[in-house]
Amino acid sequence: MSESLLDHLATDRPRSDRHITFTRFGGSESLDLSRLQELAGHVAGRLAELGVVRGDRIGIHGSNSLEWVLLDLAALRLGVVTAGLEPEKFRVDPALLPRYSLRLLFTDTPVDALGVHDMAEVRRWMDAGTTPAPVSHRPGDVTTIKFTSGSTGEPKGLAATVGSIESSLRAVQQLFSHGPGDHLFVFLPLSLLQQRYWIYSALLHGHDVTISTHNAAFATLRRAAPSVVMGxxxxxxxxxxxxxxxxxxxxxxxxxxxxxxxAQRFFGPRIRYLWTGSAPASPATLxxxxDVGLPIFEGYGxxxxxIVTKNHPGAWRIGSVGKVVPGKEVLIxxxxxxxxxxxxxxxTRYEYGPPGASEEVFGTDGTVRTGDLGYFDGDxxxxxxxxxxxxxxLDNARKIVVRPIEERLRECPAVDECVIFCPFRTYLVAVVSAVGRPPDLDAITDWVTRTNATVERDERIAKIVLARERFSVANGQLTAQLKPRxxxxxxxxxxxxxxxxxVTRAP
Structure with a gap:
């Protein structure tokens, strides 16, 4: 069995000339990776003093911060399971503790309740306490509960194993060879497990990383001068x-x-590549x-x-989501x-979810039925x-896949997002979240007319409905990863x- 990468996070001395930087509106702070590891050890010691032991769970509810990262690394050192609770998805409530079997809950939205701790406490722990010896990780151990973004209902919870995390870390490093010359820029919530991968990568492979909040990302991107951007x-x-x-x-x-x-004024002069995934990317944007000199690699997972597939240097085809990464197999x-x-x-199952959800998705051997439609090209x-x-x-038995139709409509500069519906199973209606206010209906209508002329009759949009307000997370019409609900x-x-x-055609 290969050595555990997660064990190395605590036992190997990371490069002291590489840094992790945290930015948000109002300022930034930076520390070298060896100091980060040292502080995480102190936080682990304080958690142990509070009675937290291997196998316990702690919840982390807050925006991206040094405290978030220290709690996560401290939990890995102790063999404690984290539950990343995205603020936009979960309201701070003491009821979260029994619901998700949390020993403690940390939040930057303080609530006066037993077991709920202000994240500010973590900062006071950074230079206090003894550092406990790190545990050893086994492939089947669980390190975190991650929650689905979900298009409907309460998020499903999934207990992620050490083996799955380390398999992804190894695959990404094999494809992209991150190292001392790299500086990764991360602004998506750390409650999303994959965003934490880049911190683990920095500790393992010795590169810089900047952690921003989503709100501060545009303002700080060029100042960070990264080589890789995750978005x-x-x-x-x-x-x-x-x-x-x-x-x-x-x-x-x-x-x-x-x-x-x-492009360079926004991204800086050092970009090696851009990373994207989580939702379909427009081929035109890719x-x-x-074309402006910023290679962008889409993936799928x-x-x-x-991560299942990824475009990467040397194997890159716009419109595809790449080739299967090592350790994965795709069946169609x-x-x-x-x-x-x-x-x-x-x-092989959801930790939290409605009855029947696990059986619908997981096979007994862990095979996942994704519900996505796809195909491989000859390469x-x-x-x-x-x-x-x-x-x-349709009522004529014709099957229409809506994604390509929506992608064509999103190419219109006046369209921000759109969703296709089919009332009465006879014709297509596009609900459009427009870019401008007021919306440029003439531009959208002209785009649809020209696009309709290039496709078969059943794939033509017969009616446009302008959304009364733009789709957003706040109004419940986008997921936290900005996918339409x-x-x-x-x-x-x-x-x-x-x-x-x-309707512009006979129903």
């Missing part, structure tokens, strides 16, 4: 529009020539960044699988539905066509979707 597609869509706007100001006569200059059934098998499954690149649940069956969007616009007024 979801929506982030890159926003950056594309900002770059195009700046290029037009730099060179009104020839904006295209100024795009590389504008091409845009590649789920909470239930960790006769209906085109993807299942994933791993050498080290994340788990082994995987393409995702959409969700099996989002296939529309179809059911919530339909519920908010059901009358307009079902109204036949404005």
């Amino acid at each position: 979801i597609p929506a982030f890159y869509e926003v950056m594309r529009r900002r770059i195009e706007s700046l290029a037009a100001r730099i060179s009104p006569a020839d904006p295209a020539a100024a795009l590389p200059i504008a 091409r845009f960044f590649s 789920l909470n239930e699988t960790c 059934d006769a209906e085109g539905v993807i299942s994933v098998r791993g050498d080290h499954p994340v788990n 082994g690149f995987l393409y995702i066509r959409g969700r099996a649940d989002d296939v529309i069956v 179809r059911a919530a969007i339909l519920a908010a616009h059901e009358n307009e979707v079902n109204d036949r007024t404005g």
Whole structure:
């Protein structure tokens, strides 16, 4: 059996010339990686003094911070299980402790209740207490409970194993070779397990890492001068529009020539590559960044699988989600539905979820039925066509996959996000979250008209419904990873979707 990477986080002395930096509005702080490891040991000692032992669980509810990272690393040192509770998804409530079997709950939104601790306490622990000896990790041990972003209902909880985490860390390092010349920029919530991978990578492979909050990401990106940026597609869509706007100001006569200059002003001069995943990325946006000299690599994975496929230097095809990473196997059934098998499954069931949820997704050997539709090209690149649940069956028995239609509509500069529905199983209606206020309906209508002329009749959009407000996490129409919540969007616009007024084809 290979050595445990997580054991090395506590036992190997990390490079003291590499740093971790935390930024948010109002300032930043930086410390070298060896000091980070030392402080995590102190926090582990204080947790042990509070009676926390191997196998216990602690909850962490707060925005990205040094305290968040120290609690996570301290828990790894003790063999304690963390539950990352995303603030946008979970309200601070003492009831979280019994619900998720938490010994302690740490939050930056203090609540006066037994077992609930202010994150500020962690800072007071940094230079106090003794450092306990680190535990050894086994592949089947659980280190964290991660929660699905979920499009409906209460988030499902999944207990992630050491083997699955280390398999992903090894695969990513094999593909990207992060090292002392790299500086990774992370701003997505640390409650998402994969974001913590980059901290583990820094300790293991000796590179810099900057941890920002989402709100501060745009302001601090160029100042950080990273070599790698981790972002979801929506982030890159926003950056594309900002770059195009700046290029037009730099060179009104020839904006295209100024795009590389504008891109560097936002991202800095050191970008080696950009990483994206979690939701479908627009091929046009991927091409845009590649054309301005910023290679962007899309991948594919789920909470239930960790990373499955990835584009990477030397194996890169825009429109695909890359080739299968080491340690994973992708199976595609006769209906085109993807299942994933791993050498080290994340788990074989949900820790928390409604009755029947585990049986619907997990095989007894840990094989995961993803519900995504896909296919391989002749060179082994995987393409995702959409969700099996989002296939529309028309009254003429024709099956329509909505994702390609939505992707075409998102290419319209006036469209921020969109979702396709099919009332009466006869024609397609697009609910559009527009970019501008007021929305440019003429531009959207013209785009749809021109696009409709290039596709078969059943794939044409017959009606456009403008959303009354832009889809957002706050109004419940986007997940925390900015994926549309179809059911919530339909519920908010059901009358307009079902109204036949404005339909441009006979139903």
